[in-house]
Amino acid sequence: MTRMQKRTLTSIILSSALFVTALFMAEGTLRTTFFAVAYVLVGWDVLWLAGKNIVRGEIFDENFLMSLATIGAIIIGEYPEAVAVMVLYQTGELFQSYALGKSRKSIASLMDIRPDTANVERENLLLTLSPDEVAVGETLVIKPGERVPLDGVVLEGHSVLNTAALTGESLPRDVAPGDDVISGCVNQGGLLRIRVTKRFEDSTIAKILDLVENASAKKARVENFITRFAKVYTPLVCGLALLLFAIPSLITGDARTWGERALSFLVVSCPCALVISVPLSFFGGIGGASKRGILVKGSNYLEQLANVNVVVFDKTGTLTEGAFKVTVIHPQLVSEQELLRLAATVESFSDHPISRSIRAHYHLPVNPGELSNVQEIAGQGISATLGGRTVYAGNETLMNAIGVTVNVCPHLGTIVHVAQDDTYLGHIVIADQIKATSREAIQALKREGVHKTIMLTGDTQPVADYVAGELGLDEAYAQLLPADKVDRVEDLLTQTHQRGNGKLVFVGDGVNDAPVLTRADVGVAMGALGSDAAVEAADVVLMDDDPRKLALGMRIARKTLAIARQNIVFALSVKAVTLLLVAVGLANMWLAVFADVGVSLLAILNATRALNTGD
Amino acid sequence: MRKTLQLDGLDCAVCAAKVEKAVKQLTGVESASLNFITQILTLEVDPTMLDDVLARVRKVVPQSQHGCTVL
Numbered sequence: 306m307t308r309m310q311k312r313t314l315t316s317i318i319l320s321s322a323l324f325v326t327a328l329f330m331a332e333g334t335l336r337t338t339f340f341a342v343a344y345v346l347v348g349w350d351v352l353w354l355a356g357k358n359i360v361r362g363e364i365f366d367e368n369f370l371m372s373l374a375t376i377g378a379i380i381i382g383e384y385p386e387a388v389a390v391m392v393l394y395q396t397g398e399l400f401q402s403y404a405l406g407k408s409r410k411s412i413a414s415l416m417d418i419r420p421d422t423a424n425v426e427r428e429n430l431l432l433t434l435s436p437d438e439v440a441v442g443e444t445l446v447i448k449p450g451e452r453v454p455l456d457g458v459v460l461e462g463h464s465v466l467n468t469a470a471l472t473g474e475s476l477p478r479d480v481a482p483g484d485d486v487i488s489g490c491v492n493q494g495g496l497l498r499i500r501v502t503k504r505f506e507d508s509t510i511a512k513i514l515d516l517v518e519n520a521s522a523k524k525a526r527v528e529n530f531i532t533r534f535a536k537v538y539t540p541l542v543c544g545l546a547l548l549l550f551a552i553p554s555l556i557t558g559d560a561r562t563w564g565e566r567a568l569s570f571l572v573v574s575c576p577c578a579l580v581i582s583v584p585l586s587f588f589g590g591i592g593g594a595s596k597r598g599i600l601v602k603g604s605n606y607l608e609q610l611a612n613v614n615v616v617v618f619d620k621t622g623t624l625t626e627g628a629f630k631v632t633v634i635h636p637q638l639v640s641e642q643e644l645l646r647l648a649a650t651v652e653s654f655s656d657h658p659i660s661r662s663i664r665a666h667y668h669l670p671v672n673p674g675e676l677s678n679v680q681e682i683a684g685q686g687i688s689a690t691l692g693g694r695t696v697y698a699g700n701e702t703l704m705n706a707i708g709v710t711v712n713v714c715p716h717l718g719t720i721v722h723v724a725q726d727d728t729y730l731g732h733i734v735i736a737d738q739i740k741a742t743s744r745e746a747i748q749a750l751k752r753e754g755v756h757k758t759i760m761l762t763g764d765t766q767p768v769a770d771y772v773a774g775e776l777g778l779d780e781a782y783a784q785l786l787p788a789d790k791v792d793r794v795e796d797l798l799t800q801t802h803q804r805g806n807g808k809l810v811f812v813g814d815g816v817n818d819a820p821v822l823t824r825a826d827v828g829v830a831m832g833a834l835g836s837d838a839a840v841e842a843a844d845v846v847l848m849d850d851d852p853r854k855l856a857l858g859m860r861i862a863r864k865t866l867a868i869a870r871q872n873i874v875f876a877l878s879v880k881a882v883t884l885l886l887v888a889v890g891l892a893n894m895w896l897a898v899f900a901d902v903g904v905s906l907l908a909i910l911n912a913t914r915a916l917n918t919g920d
Numbered sequence: 921m922r923k924t925l926q927l928d929g930l931d932c933a934v935c936a937a938k939v940e941k942a943v944k945q946l947t948g949v950e951s952a953s954l955n956f957i958t959q960i961l962t963l964e965v966d967p968t969m970l971d972d973v974l975a976r977v978r979k980v981v982p983q984s985q986h987g988c989t990v991l
Contacts, residue, residue: 402931588957
């Protein structure tokens, strides 16, 4: 509790004690004095602020309204009412500020990934400085258990980094000298010495924090509605209060009853419940999502993400690994390992991506010393002499040229056939692999109510059809150039928007799809850890490369929006019912203020639920 | 130049708007935005009068919203 909260609490307790004592006293000057002291004790700062604001020309401020309502009650002789309303109002405000403080703390702890210090080596001394005092090129020491404060490259030491704070998954990353390290990761292994490559404000962690903290600047439609509504709500209720007093009292002549009811209207005229809880819900949702490695750049994107009908994926790097790997080995006459060894050895001088993936798959070191007479046949493959025999590795054309019949392979990808002299030994298929999580991701999206999942690719139609079939995608468009992708997404956008309120999401790896990312309703970049370009271009950034995070993001968005809507409906209904009950005389000022502060408090507590993204 | 200040005691979004408006009107402040949730005030300040502006911001914040202070 802050000092001010403690002071308010003390005055509430003292005032309540006086109030209760006075209730049991006989009518008279002493009783009135007790009420007067209790009123001033609990309400003086409200009165003072109201007076100050009037001087500055600001009426319709909640302090003014509470003062007006209670002073009105005093004028018509309802002393207990005036004190009770002030006590309840102050208690409500206290709870509200306490609950708000709590929610703020839980959001702050969610984003507590800001590194506080950096250990810098300067002139043989190890200094502990604030990360923004460190220059590029300086050397940092990161001890086990410490957070990496700035982006850099490892000079010395081997360790394991935990990226959980950035990606939401505690997938450990091994680092060794020469590897890049990203700020925000936690060192879980040995001591590391790194050279700083980026200033703090350009470091990954600073960018992420900046993005999340400023996300509330881009407001959702619901939030804008609340702001506009709040502006008209207070004058509207005050106007109604005036009418409620003027018209019936002119007709019935009973100014006292209607005056009392009109004053009760004033205490319900603050839009606090909405003004606090709706932005808090959105911020909670954005904070909760960032905890799971999903960065949402604004409440408006969260709102759109909740209404997604069509999801368009880029293939390479998004649904597939984006790296060539050996997927199938079909040996004949020799073992798989032997076929691989021959291919890897023959290709050992080639820097072609295909050769590299074969070598990577072989794992063992090859002995290029055994090789002689290496010949690269452009567009066909390689031949070389190995152990006195000629080994060929290449495509079907090469095999036909040397008169070897190949086995036709049903698998998709680049096929490397291997032959020794005139004997066919089999083939190796190299392809871009579908991510293990892609299929599940598509199914999860379907469960979240996505009507259509579409894939765009520059790859060939058979590959596109194969991937689409494996994953259960609805449509796949192949052989698209980057410009074609933009056109295709434009078409899909028009179709989607014609059909209703649904939104279109484009998911890419952010490398060369910036135009499409900006064009879609929501542009999602994946695997963005360390990629500035992707973070710039996208509206939503998935820190790791797991496509399942999209469905999770949609679920968080839905929940956040549902909470915001619950709060709006709940607060407005309670207020409407209260006003109605007051108007017909079924509720007095006490009940009105109780309902009003109660609904604010409940709405804040409900908003806090948006933080919780657990399944 | 950009400057961020951490505020405290901001209890509602309407109050945040009030503080933001008051700070924006100060000479030397080119733009100001106050995040109600994080209570962070981001200012674009004329660097030649930085200290002067900050002193006035510290004064105007509690004036525009009772109980709200610059930490």
